[in-house]
Amino acid sequence: MEPKKFIGKALIGFLVICLIVLSACVGTQTMVAPQDSTSLVQGGPHTGSWESNDVNLNYQYVYQPGTLKLNFGGSAKRGYDQLLIWITFFDAQGKLLETKSVFSSGFRQNFSKGRGSNEKTFEIPMDSTQFSFKSMLKVRTGGR
Numbered sequence: 001m002e003p004k005k006f007i008g009k010a011l012i013g014f015l016v017i018c019l020i021v022l023s024a025c026v027g028t029q030t031m032v033a034p035q036d037s038t039s040l041v042q043g044g045p046h047t048g049s050w051e052s053n054d055v056n057l058n059y060q061y062v063y064q065p066g067t068l069k070l071n072f073g074g075s076a077k078r079g080y081d082q083l084l085i086w087i088t089f090f091d092a093q094g095k096l097l098e099t100k101s102v103f104s105s106g107f108r109q110n111f112s113k114g115r116g117s118n119e120k121t122f123e124i125p126m127d128s129t130q131f132s133f134k135s136m137l138k139v140r141t142g143g144r
């Protein structure tokens with residue numbers, strides 16, 4: 001067999017395998033363990049904190065079915081060019097219902113410290129019983 005035909009067939013085989021793997025991933029649902037989430041308690045304000053490798057977050061929320069008002073602040077653990085924080089809502093079985101942006105720094109904007117420094121109100125899925133946060137930090141580049 002010619003080398004070009006062999007490489008072509010190998011590449012097609014590799015792509016077929018990749019498609020099979022990707023199609024298996026479609027439709028999988030993200031679940032959360034109870035210890036990794038916070039139960040939604042009606043009324044409020046309720047206070048809490050959350051920590052990741054990127055950020056320390058202090059928050060206060062008021063929950064009414066369908067709506068969550070969130071006041072939050074905190075600090076990044078490193079200098080950053082960009083910081084993103086999301087809130088994810090889960091049902092009673094831990095199935096991911098929705099993810100929403102809590103904070104997006106833009107380029108080199110600061111994350112305000114202290115609870116109440118930032119405020120957002122979210123419409124949330126009616127089946128939501130718990131929530132969790134996640135973050136992504138792009139470490140500062142350059143010698144600033």
